[in-house]
Amino acid sequence: MTPTLQLFLTISAALFSIGLVAALSRRHAIFILIGIEMMLAAANLNFIAFWRFGPNPQQPTGVMVAIFSIAIAAAEAAVGLALVIAIYRHFRTTNVDQLNQLKG
């Protein structure tokens, strides 16, 4: 079985869907964060796949974008975790069902 673009895109879509479902269905803020990270990983996988099977695979443009993206994702995860901790300190919970202040 030779690796094709479709295979990677299918895996990426599956990964994104699993992440989305996790982000939507879990009640714990940490799990939601993990779901979001999975969707980000699916996006990175798409970058790599489109580069590898694109017209100009010799230059490492896709990898560079993915590395940047992963760096940003790390920073974003740090911000997310900091937010979770701040929320926990404030509300004494990380259950997002009880965190319903974001409304007009």
Next chain:
Amino acid sequence: MIQLIVANLWLIPAAPLAVSLLILALSSSRRGSAAALAIAGQVIALVFATAAFLPTLQTPGYRALQNFVWFTFGDQPLRIGWVLDPLAAAMLMMITLVGLCIFVFSVGYMADDRNFTRFFSYLSFFSAAMLGLVIANSLLLLFVCWELVGLASYLLIGFWIERPSAAAAAKKAFITTRIGDIGFFLGILWLFGRTGTLVFYDDGRGCLENASLVALGATATFIALLIFCGAAGKSGQFPLHVWLPDAMEGPTPVSALIHAATMVAAGVFLVARVYPLFTLGGINGVTPSLTVVVWIGVITALMASLIALAQFDIKRILAYSTISQLGLMMVSLGVGGVAAGIMHLIAHGFFKALLFLGAGSVIHGCHHEQDIRKMGGLRWLMPITFLTYVVGMTNLTGFPFFFSGAWTKEEILHATGHWPVSHLPHYLMLAGVVLTALYMSRQIIYVFFGNGRGASEHAHESPSMMTMPLIVLAACSILFSIVATPAWSWLHAYLNGEPARFDLSLLVQPMLFVSAALVFGGIGFGIFIYRNVAETDPLAQKQPALFEFLQKKMWLDEFYRWTVVALGQLAAHISDLLDRYFWDGLVRAFAGLGQLFGIFTANFDERGINAGVDQTTAGARGLGRVMSAWHSGQVQTYLGVIAVGMLALLILYAWLT
């Protein structure tokens, strides 16, 4: 020189007027300067009056004028001015001299009063108004001063405003004289309408001079009678005399001023001033208007002397005596004795001021007791007051031969004897002489003789500030008799504009002995009746009904209360009802209509316009509620919605390409 004096004649009333305003500006604690200013003003007026008086002595019938245009309305210039003639000059002398005595007396009499300065301001104002009235050469100017006199009398009669009776008396005086003034004013308008001028003497164009009198013709009678209405009101003639006794509520110097120098003299003076209007068209000096004047005078004189017999207030007796003397003067004017009337007015000014100031001194000595039943025996306690009072009394009764009142009264009796219409006034006036002697003896005996009854026990003679004016006035009224005797009737000739003659034989007249006998008889009879008076009056014991009738002033006040006043109150009541129910009802009906309209518009607003707005708002609120329900605050819901939205967009994209 003479022109200079006439041109500056206005200074005589201006001096007291300026002083009056000056005193008003002073603080009420500066009592000494207020009195000094008032007396200084009066002295200045006296000096000026003397300066004006002297040139009039030189030529008989002297008359000097100063006329000018006051203002012009349309093409009609309104002229006023002042005149200096024997009538005005003699009055000026009397007013300033008597006024000065009263001013000095007031310093002592009012010494303890709180409103001392205000009193002197009013007194000066009163004097100024009267002096202006005397020099006026225009009926209009005279009327202005006339009303100022009325205002001043109102202020002074009601001077003790804290007493309700004083306030009522002031109001009564003002309103009663105003009733007469309505007639006076109508007369002025009528006169102006017929002659086009109100200036008395104007080199042939004045309203008292021939050209105007010819134009007046028969209307002069009515105009004269209308003017007499004003004079009757001011001079307390029947039936408008009712205010004069009540005016006793004022301080005694005010009574003296009103009864002697100012106010009541104004009416007699007015008739004398416009005398040509009264005599116009008469035969032998008899005209319908003068006949009315005579009879009013007779009624007034007799009625007042009778009432005076039954009064117990020392000042009220004098008030009624003033009314009767004014009646006598009116009779004199009416029968043609103008000079005699004015002579009696001047003599009366002196001795009535003397009597009132004497009464003031008695009241002051008896600690403000005015009831003669509570006095008695004052002749030793207040000797100066007693002696001067006797001088006043002998003047008033017409006691011969050294008292001016005797000569002037005799002159009037003489004039009435020659009236061609009827001799009744003559005999009635002779009866009046007896009555005068009677009530004055009664008063003197009550006050000064017998034993002390209550108030007089601790009486004391008044200070010299008060007795000095009494002595001066007593001297004046005795000295005045020199120029009033028939033997050398200088004043008579002076007023009539004739040269005076000296003729001792004129002293011997039957009339003189008749009146002397009547005076002696009256006084003797009075002494006999009242020889031992006590708390009750001898007349009251013998004739209780008559006495009560007289004591109640012939029920005239009650009569007015049930007629004129009741009518006025009825009219007021009807007007009140009309106002309250008719006009007010009309206003209320309109108000109701307005309210009804208001309710309609309010409902339209409420139900029509407001309802639409309310509906819109309710819709917006409902929409807002639905929208806000979607906004749950759940992060995962938001995320889900974003995902679904993105999916929808992807499907749409796929479907389109």
